[in-house]
Amino acid sequence: MLKKITAAAGVVLLSVLTACGSGDGGASSTNSGGSKDGITMGFAQVGAESGWRTANTKSIQDEAKAAGIDLKFSDGQQKQENQIKAIRSFIQQKVDVIAFSPVVETGWDAVLEEAKAANIPVILTDRAIDSDDESLYATFLGSDFVEEGRKAGKWLAENAGGPVNVVELQGTTGSAPANDRKKGFAETIASKPDIKVVASQTGDFTRSGGKQVMEAFLKSVPKIDVVYAHNDDMGLGAIEAIKAAGKVPGKDIRIITVDAVKDGMTALAAGEINYIVECSPLLGKQLMELAKKVVAGEQVPKRVVTEETTFTQEQAKAALPTRQY
Numbered sequence: 001m002l003k004k005i006t007a008a009a010g011v012v013l014l015s016v017l018t019a020c021g022s023g024d025g026g027a028s029s030t031n032s033g034g035s036k037d038g039i040t041m042g043f044a045q046v047g048a049e050s051g052w053r054t055a056n057t058k059s060i061q062d063e064a065k066a067a068g069i070d071l072k073f074s075d076g077q078q079k080q081e082n083q084i085k086a087i088r089s090f091i092q093q094k095v096d097v098i099a100f101s102p103v104v105e106t107g108w109d110a111v112l113e114e115a116k117a118a119n120i121p122v123i124l125t126d127r128a129i130d131s132d133d134e135s136l137y138a139t140f141l142g143s144d145f146v147e148e149g150r151k152a153g154k155w156l157a158e159n160a161g162g163p164v165n166v167v168e169l170q171g172t173t174g175s176a177p178a179n180d181r182k183k184g185f186a187e188t189i190a191s192k193p194d195i196k197v198v199a200s201q202t203g204d205f206t207r208s209g210g211k212q213v214m215e216a217f218l219k220s221v222p223k224i225d226v227v228y229a230h231n232d233d234m235g236l237g238a239i240e241a242i243k244a245a246g247k248v249p250g251k252d253i254r255i256i257t258v259d260a261v262k263d264g265m266t267a268l269a270a271g272e273i274n275y276i277v278e279c280s281p282l283l284g285k286q287l288m289e290l291a292k293k294v295v296a297g298e299q300v301p302k303r304v305v306t307e308e309t310t311f312t313q314e315q316a317k318a319a320l321p322t323r324q325y
């Protein structure tokens with residue numbers, strides 16, 4: 001499947017080192033950065049559902065300004081139809097390049113065919129699409145979510161200390177990070193009979209979603225030892241529910257999350273989360289560099305994977321003071 005493009009297609013690893021600026025994430029805003037290269041980019045963002053998304057928007061808006069690219073930005077409010085509408089609007093405005101983070105994996109071929117027919121190149125950032133037609137986009141820049149799930153599973157396999165019941169807070173249903181983080185975690189613990197996922201449900205990547213699902217799990221699941229949350233925000237919501245139930249997060253119920261945004265790292269350093277797998281939102285600089293190459297007709301790798309790390313509680317204490325997001 002398209003999103004499984006590997007080294008054969010020229011995967012490039014990069015460390016994304018950019019400061020992130022301020023982003024308003026408005027429903028539709030044009031960056032006042034002007035455009036000395038004459039490049040106009042239409043960007044259709046997922047929404048503003050999490051701390052990760054806010055940092056990602058900030059990185060894209062700041063780096064467009066720094067690159068002199070005129071940015072037309074649309075907030076999809078986590079709805080695919082809004083993103084499709086935005087992409088159609090960018091096509092009508094005849095932008096030079098379209099970039100977007102697909103809220104879910106499927107249902108994009110028709111609108112991407114329209115962009116192709118209009119000779120407007122498309123760059124996928126953050127999340128992948130599930131399509132058989134790899135000509136529909138120039139490149140996909142973002143994390144390896146399956147690997148992120150594997151890292152979470154590996155930590156638990158090494159630290160479970162005996163039989164553990166895991167409850168899983170999944171990301172947005174149908175999204176690449178939810179599908180792949182679930183897949184990577186499951187394949188890593190498959191050989192560990194002591195580790196059982198006893199419940200799994202979507203919290204839609206939001207703090208409130210994580211809290212509501214965890215409240216339900218605490219009522220319905222007899223014994224919960226570990227929470228595996230597909231992002232920090234749902235993990236933070238779970239912490240609220242665990243505390244309200246009179247239990248100690250990080251001790252009575254251990255928590256593993258993905259992202260490593262500031263609020264998650266703060267909870268990790270405080271001992272309320274036990275391990276975080278990083279997923280960098282700082283894609284803006286690399287996106288703008290790729291956009292300039294694509295618009296200039298230069299060859300770019302079909303897949304550009306962001307390099308990321310993991311954090312224990314001790315590592316979070318050391319990293320927090322210099323954390324960029």
Ligand code: GZL
Nearest residue numbers: 049050052053126177205231
């Ligand atoms: C991952 C990104 C996910 C984050 C969530 O690249 O798509 O969406 O992990 C965000 O925090 O909502």
